[in-house]
Amino acid sequence: METQYLLNFINNSISAKAFYVYFNDNKDVFRKMLPAEIFDNMINKSVKDIELLRTKIKTWYKDIHKYECECKLWNSNQKIPIIGNNQQNVDNELEILKHETPWLYIAVCKKCKQPWFVAFDTVDDDYYLQKISTLEMNAILINDKYPRHFADNEKVRPDENWFEAFGYKDITDWKLKTNKQ
Numbered sequence: 189m190e191t192q193y194l195l196n197f198i199n200n201s202i203s204a205k206a207f208y209v210y211f212n213d214n215k216d217v218f219r220k221m222l223p224a225e226i227f228d229n230m231i232n233k234s235v236k237d238i239e240l241l242r243t244k245i246k247t248w249y250k251d252i253h254k255y256e257c258e259c260k261l262w263n264s265n266q267k268i269p270i271i272g273n274n275q276q277n278v279d280n281e282l283e284i285l286k287h288e289t290p291w292l293y294i295a296v297c298k299k300c301k302q303p304w305f306v307a308f309d310t311v312d313d314d315y316y317l318q319k320i321s322t323l324e325m326n327a328i329l330i331n332d333k334y335p336r337h338f339a340d341n342e343k344v345r346p347d348e349n350w351f352e353a354f355g356y357k358d359i360t361d362w363k364l365k366t367n368k369q
């Protein structure tokens with residue numbers, strides 16, 4: 189639970205303020221979990237200071253787990269808001285294999301090869317990443333049958349107006365003209 193909270197903080201899924209409140213309610217756990225230097229930095233500090241600690245905590249966490257890639261820090265259902273370097277981090281991490289829509293695609297981590305089903309919400313500027321197995325990925329690539337995981341999120345599927353505005357008839361036409369799989 190505490191690790192989950194820590195990861196959400198590292199991934200910008202929760203605000204520094206939310207993490208700070210949680211930290212203060214669970215100080216004893218975090219005292220054991222965090223290095224003394226970081227723990228001391230968290231104590232009696234303002235929310236602004238906590239924000240500055242985000243990168244430091246992330247570096248420490250990746251180091252102790254010997255994680256080479258960002259994707260090891262993501263939950264199986266990870267929301268990543270597009271703030272700071274987040275978009276760059278996600279884009280650099282993944283190699284896109286196949287698109288369902290312009291903003292919905294199958295990708296693998298360039299380093300550890302973990303497959304992800306990615307949704308990019310262009311309205312609220314968030315990434316949604318669903319961890320999938322290699323077996324699931326292969327089935328999708330062969331059958332062109334995508335998970336329904338983000339089926340209710342209209343913001344990751346262009347509507348007729350979008351196609352018209354950008355000069356495409358429909359999704360098939362978009363794939364053809366942009367040379368997307």
Ligand SMILES: [Zn+2]
Nearest residue numbers: 257259297300
């Ligand atoms: Zn990875």
